[in-house]
Amino acid sequence: xxxxxxxxxxxxxxxxxxxxxxxxxxxxxxxxxxxxxxxxxxxxxxxxxxxxxxxxxxxxxxxxxxxxxxxxxxxxxxxxxxxxxxxxxxxxxxxxxxxxxxxxxxxxxxxxxxxxxxxxxxxxxxxxxxxxxxxxxxxxxxxxxxxxxxxxxxxxxxxxxxxxxxxxxxxxxxxxxxxxxxxxxxxxxxxxxxxxxxxxxxxxxxxxxxxxxxxxxxxxxxxxxxxxxxxxxxxxxxxxxxxxxxxxxxxxxxxxxxxxxxxxxxxxxxxxxxxxxxxxxxxxxxxxxxxxxxxxxxxxxxxxxxxxxxxxxxxxxxxxxxxxxxxxxxxxxxxxxxxxxxxxxxxxxxxxxxxxxxxxxxxxxxxxxxxxxxxxxxxxxxxxxxxxxxxxxxxxxxxxxxxxxxxxxxxxxxxxxxxxxxxxxxxxxxxxxxxxxxxxxxxxxxxxxxxxxxxxxxxxxxxxxxxxxxxxxxxxx
Ligand code: GLU
Numbered sequence: 001x002x003x004x005x006x007x008x009x010x011x012x013x014x015x016x017x018x019x020x021x022x023x024x025x026x027x028x029x030x031x032x033x034x035x036x037x038x039x040x041x042x043x044x045x046x047x048x049x050x051x052x053x054x055x056x057x058x059x060x061x062x063x064x065x066x067x068x069x070x071x072x073x074x075x076x077x078x079x080x081x082x083x084x085x086x087x088x089x090x091x092x093x094x095x096x097x098x099x100x101x102x103x104x105x106x107x108x109x110x111x112x113x114x115x116x117x118x119x120x121x122x123x124x125x126x127x128x129x130x131x132x133x134x135x136x137x138x139x140x141x142x143x144x145x146x147x148x149x150x151x152x153x154x155x156x157x158x159x160x161x162x163x164x165x166x167x168x169x170x171x172x173x174x175x176x177x178x179x180x181x182x183x184x185x186x187x188x189x190x191x192x193x194x195x196x197x198x199x200x201x202x203x204x205x206x207x208x209x210x211x212x213x214x215x216x217x218x219x220x221x222x223x224x225x226x227x228x229x230x231x232x233x234x235x236x237x238x239x240x241x242x243x244x245x246x247x248x249x250x251x252x253x254x255x256x257x258x259x260x261x262x263x264x265x266x267x268x269x270x271x272x273x274x275x276x277x278x279x280x281x282x283x284x285x286x287x288x289x290x291x292x293x294x295x296x297x298x299x300x301x302x303x304x305x306x307x308x309x310x311x312x313x314x315x316x317x318x319x320x321x322x323x324x325x326x327x328x329x330x331x332x333x334x335x336x337x338x339x340x341x342x343x344x345x346x347x348x349x350x351x352x353x354x355x356x357x358x359x360x361x362x363x364x365x366x367x368x369x370x371x372x373x374x375x376x377x378x379x380x381x382x383x384x385x386x387x388x389x390x391x392x393x394x395x396x397x398x399x400x401x402x403x404x405x406x407x408x409x410x411x412x413x414x415x416x417x418x419x420x421x422x423x424x425x426x427x428x429x430x431x432x433x434x435x436x437x438x439x440x441x442x443x444x445x446x447x448x449x450x451x452x453x454x455x456x457x458x459x460x461x462x463x464x465x466x467x468x469x470x471x472x473x474x475x476x477x
Contacts, residue, residue, distance in 0.1 A: 004201075004203070005038070006032065006038045006200060006203050006204075007039050007202065007204050007205075008041070008205075009025040009028050009039070009041055009068075009070070011025075012189075013045050013051060013052060013055035014047070014051065016058065016256050016257075017058070017059055017062045017256070018254060019238065019255060019258070020238050022269070023235065023272045023275055024207055024208055024235060026269060027206050027235065027277070028206045029068045030273075030292055030295035031297060032071075033292040034296070037203070039068075039069075039071055040071060040072060040076065040202070041060070041070035041076070042075065043077045043078065044078050044192065045077060045079045046189060048184060065259070066265050066268075067265075081192075081195075081196070085187035085195055088225060089180060089191065091225075092180070095224075096151070097151055097224040098148050099128060099131070099149055100131070100136050101124070101127075101128040101147050102145070104145075107127075108124075124177045129151065129177075147179045147182055147183050148180050149178060150177060150178045150179075150190075151177060152175040152177050152217070154173055157169050157170060157172060158172055160219055160229070163231055163233035163297050163300075164302060165234060168215070175217060178220075178221075191221065193218065194225070195225075202230050203230050204231045205231070205232050205233070206233045206235065208234065208235050208237070209237050212234045215232055236302060236305050237304040237305070238305055238307050239306045240307060241306060241307070243306065253307075255268070261362075261363050262331075262335065264319045266287070267312070267315045271311065273286055273295075276300055277295070277299055277301070278301070279294050284315070313360040316361060317360045320359060325350075326345075329348045329349040329352050332352045335363055335366050336365075336366060341373050347458075350457065351458050354369065354454045354455065355368050355450070371446060377445060378441065378474075380475050383397075383437075383441050383442060383474070385431075385433045385437035386433065386437075388437075393434070393475060394475040396438065399428070400435065401468050401469065404456075404464065413457050415453075421436075421439075421453065436452050440452035442467050442470070443456060443459060443464060443468070
């Protein structure tokens, strides 16, 4: 291919970024980068009724979160290009490829009702196609509300080759005379999308399958404007676990929600990559650079991609395991801030690594490690292991305190603590559970937790000894 590849991500700022949108953005980015091309961001804000304030900026922030940087500094914003769409609309009208339609809402509703009653597909009946020049000018002179419609072919077929779905054919008789300019002077998605894709010299339009039925309309528009259409690749639908279609408006599937729950951006991106694309090998982990290296459009599946949350959890836990303690603590910090837990970087780092191997999402950390910040409350009996006694437990804990007091701060680490305490237990010939259960329980107040060595290491010498002393006091009562 000698031409420069140019792709675009063209979201409508109607709310948050959906995971399907992230996938579209990612594939467009990857295809452009892989081919040393350009990736453009365009905000499709022509549907004034569905606009959500700040949604455009939110989209930009989200893309940056995933390092999906677009090439041109400038973002194309459709609402700033109304004059351009108007110019092309006028051209189409002059060339009789489009026409003014003055039909009222009431008339169109009545028409739809009649068609429904006859079990016909709803479509415009061409009522305004035959208006005379005079009728048109007098309607315009009195500023009668109107739209502009594209004159669609009524016979034959529109064919195009989709890079994912091969040859696609649509019967022209089924294509409605598409509105291209609305009564508010804004273009419809169809016109704006075609004009902008042409203006930006987009070579590949990669978008969700839900836009497939719009594509023949776009092709007719390209032809009407005497332009060559770009190549199209329609990405498979995203499906819920029960194979039902995942809706854009479904709660909990916005990218922001996933990030808030503590899915790492790199894990979420990796997961999204595999929704409908596979490398053809068993490799599952891809950094953004590796994605660029391996990505190609040929390996996109036609079949819907099931959104498997277990897989996402698994991937995320794998990515969490690979984080350095500093990185993990930094990423976990906002969750502790939100829970109003005041902590310093060093303590937080020691704490979060106790759960690093177990958690699937970062937001689990606060609850799982709360005992590091709040002294545990429990009853004396709970400190006693199975067949052991309160009296023996008291003796063990007192001896343990003596042992730990002698240990230097600098070897106060999980591995050192473990080998020292285990050796000591062997020398004393005391049962592991008899001593380690009360130790662990005194430190955590939990029946299930990380090992007492990990907890002691994270707590530090002072807090460990304090908690053990409290257990002793309770047993002495
Ligand atoms: N604005 C459309 C969307 O929100 C873009 C469709 C396209 O890529 O052509 O998905």
